[in-house]
Amino acid sequence: MAASGAAVRIRRLRQRFGINAPRLAIRAHVAWYWRALLAVAVISLSLASAAWLYDAGRGLAGYPAAESGEELRSLRNYVMELDTELTKLRGLVGTGESRLQMERATLRKLMSQVQALENENAALREDVAFYEGLLPGTPQATEGSVRIDRLRIEPAEAAGGYRYRLSVVVGGDQRRDGGFKGVLVLRAMVMQNGKKATIDVPAQTKGNLEIKRFHRVEGTFAVPAGARLLGVEASLLQDGKVRATQSAML
Numbered sequence: 001m002a003a004s005g006a007a008v009r010i011r012r013l014r015q016r017f018g019i020n021a022p023r024l025a026i027r028a029h030v031a032w033y034w035r036a037l038l039a040v041a042v043i044s045l046s047l048a049s050a051a052w053l054y055d056a057g058r059g060l061a062g063y064p065a066a067e068s069g070e071e072l073r074s075l076r077n078y079v080m081e082l083d084t085e086l087t088k089l090r091g092l093v094g095t096g097e098s099r100l101q102m103e104r105a106t107l108r109k110l111m112s113q114v115q116a117l118e119n120e121n122a123a124l125r126e127d128v129a130f131y132e133g134l135l136p137g138t139p140q141a142t143e144g145s146v147r148i149d150r151l152r153i154e155p156a157e158a159a160g161g162y163r164y165r166l167s168v169v170v171g172g173d174q175r176r177d178g179g180f181k182g183v184l185v186l187r188a189m190v191m192q193n194g195k196k197a198t199i200d201v202p203a204q205t206k207g208n209l210e211i212k213r214f215h216r217v218e219g220t221f222a223v224p225a226g227a228r229l230l231g232v233e234a235s236l237l238q239d240g241k242v243r244a245t246q247s248a249m250l
Contacts, residue, residue, distance in 0.1 A: 146170050146180040146236055148246040153232050156220050165218040166234055170211050179212040182238035192227040
């Protein structure tokens with residue numbers, strides 16, 4: 001056993017230091033920073049070669065690098081000019097829209113004022129015609145009976161409410177007899193539940209009317225919920241008899 005163990009040791013020594021022993025390579029030691037510098041140099045050279053090949057290829061294809069850069073700068077400047085012009089145009093459009101809105105608002109205001117003036121003018125003409133009819137010698141002033149003039153019905157601000165206005169004019173013969181002494185009765189004609197109906201409207205006058213020449217009466221009234229006003233009829237009663245009547249339809 002001892003002899004075999006020695007033989008094994010000798011065999012191992014021959015394999016390590018004999019003819020069959022592995023070759024030993026001796027290399028010079030190079031610091032890591034030199035290796036890094038060499039890698040950077042190789043990469044830089046590769047990039048420079050790639051850029052040169054790219055420019056050479058563009059030149060062969062008819063696209064020189066200098067001209068392409070100049071064209072790119074020109075396009076960028078043109079885009080900037082277009083952006084500036086677009087900004088100016090947007091500002092002009094915004095200003096034009098603002099002016100248009102202001103002009104439309106002014107036009108609507110003027111139209112409203114014109115309509116109000118037309119209504120006022122019509123009312124003044126009616127007043128002139130009314131007072132001219134009261135002048136001595138006119139047919140309206142010499143009529144012997146009392147009459148209702150200018151009955152008007154207008155919607156009020158309250159829901160279902162209306163405003164009425166009328167004038168009571170006394171003729172010449174009636175004035176010589178002491179004027180008119182009677183009662184004003186108002187009736188509203190409405191459509192309710194698909195049927196026409198008449199509703200008494202309390203006239204806003206204090207007791208009986210005593211009119212020497214003329215008198216204006218105005219007031220408000222309301223119709224029941226769900227009813228639609230069709231018109232109003234005003235009547236003057238004296239001694240239980242109807243002396244004058246007038247209707248105004250909507």
